[in-house]
Amino acid sequence: MMELWNRISYMVQLNAACLMFMLPAQKSQRFYLRFLLGALATIGAAFWINGSLGEDGIAKLSYGYWLGYIMVCVAFVWICLDISFKEAIYCAICACAMQHVAYDMVIIYQVAGGGSSLVQIAIYILIYAIFYQTFARKLPKRGSFPVRKSSLAPMVTLVVLVWMLSTLEISGKPGFEAGIGNQIIFRVLDAVCCLYVLWVQIYEKEKLELQRELDGINNMWKQQKRQYEVTEEMIDNINRKCHDLKHQIRALRQMTDEEQKQEYFNEIENDIMLYDTALRTGNKALDVVLMDKGLFCKNHDIQWTCMADGEKLDFMKLEDIYAIFGNALDNAIAAVGKLQDREKRVISTKMITQNNIMVIQVRNYYNAELDFEGGLPLTTQNESQGHGFGMKSIRYTAEKYNGTISVRAEDDIFTLQILIPIPEK
Known part of the structure; x- marks a missing residue:
């Protein structure tokens, strides 16, 4: 049973992290069915691949093995949500960052001498709940993630680098061994980096929203200024024409006394007065x-x-x-x-x-x-x-x-x- 959990635990953690960030987003049709089937498929694949490779095979693949998890998360999110591929990358990276913070806290607990599985599960639940309220729930705007290409690349790079360093730390390769104190320091810094990535996303979202509002207001002002100039010119022209027409109508009245024409002139004058009563x-x-x-x-x-x-x-x-x-x-x-x-x-x-x-x-x-x-x-x-x-x-x-x-x-x-x-x- 323990061997089964060791093979699939990392994928389960990532699936749960992805779910936290997918819940507030724009979902595809039959989202929960897609999520269930996707989770079963990814967990099943993790069980088979980890069992086939073994520890030696995983060590040989090194970075490629762990990057594979990120790519699986991106595909998983993209299938479940009605968003662009760029947004799927963004959502998956945020989920991986959150999972990594929880993972770091569990490692610190283990290094400090803790061994209770219930405590480790509680740490994951607590971290996920806090991050859901603080980050996951706030990032989407009307179901979409605020992503700019200029900020996506640095975000992905930073999270991947953190993962690579974490992989080196647990690999036991010569030169990367660390004592208990250094391991705790490394894990704290590791978690802070991931936390920083997520905090920056909240800041970027607020900044992007403010910029869009200002752009919209500025565009509206420009349109209104043009509209004002056109309206002012139109009203000035109407007033001049109204003034001229009133004099013309008075002159025409003196030229004829026919009742029908008089009514016609009255009607025209009433219409003109509508525009002349600014x-x-x-x-x-x-x-x-x-x-x-x-x-x-x-x-x-x-x-x-x-x-x-x-x-x-x-x-x-x-x-x-x-x-x-x-x-x-x-x-x-x-x-x-x-x-x-x-x-x-x-x-x-x-x-x-x-x-x-x-x-x-x-x-x-x-x-x-x-x-x-x-x-x-x-x-x-x-x-x-x-x-x-x-x-x-x-x-x-x-x-x-x-x-x-x-x-x-x-x-x-x-x-x-x-x-x-x-x-x-």
Whole structure:
């Protein structure tokens, strides 16, 4: 029985480690069946190969034998998960690093004189549980691993080097013998290296997420700035044409008294007045944004009310004004646009100043289930890539001016409130 366990124990440990990192990831269909069959196949192969090679054969293969375990883990993960091959390498290496930390702790226990099998099993369970909560559960983002080729190669290299040194230490080859004290020191350093690899992955993931958010926000700002310039030019042209047309209509009225033409002219003038009644808030950039969104609401059967005092917005850049008001109104328009009840397709916008604090509030009805992360609602778009930067852009812009944002969703009403201190001139 002991001989059986010695042949398969290492593969069992690796399979369990892979499972810890696969559980939070995007799984293939029939994941548990794939895992069970894969585990049985790898354990069976380990039993047969180790029995056939024996200790002498394993010693001759040396590094190739141990690297074979890593390649088996990569294939095992790739079969079980619905991820790319690059992500499978990443997941397998993380699992091997975790297993190696637990293995080092067991070796330290054995070198220190411990011999209880139950204690050794408890060490593995404890290390795996801690690492699952600390690393495995946190690394995937929506089921995928954040992998960059530039960081994958150093990670693989470091873990493989640690394994090679560990192999030399246990090989008993001349020059690599060590006393009890040195063995413990080596195993501690060995475990620290693997721990460092996993800790760096958490840091890299957070760094990558922040970079993606900043890239998304910057791209959005560039698009919004271009949109603002186009909208400003369009509205200026419309206003000029409206002004000219009003004079033309007045001249035409003096040329004829026919009732039908009079009604026609009245209809044209009413349509023109729609575009000639732009909001006058005291800030041209805000006027452009509000008129743009207001026209969209009118053309899409959305009731929109606005009370805004933009005279004190002169301390903000025009792209920041567009980022805050454009994103806030775009989100509200998207929410009410999904409502079947026409009476609830209502958006309220208010901007006032209280005690040198600019208060911006946008309220609208909604009918979707909202999940929050970091105080902000997660995107409800079907595709997360490219979406979801609106609220983050608003928060990022508000924080540039030492402001804050808060979100409240209750009784089918979504309220976004932004507070920005007005700097003293």
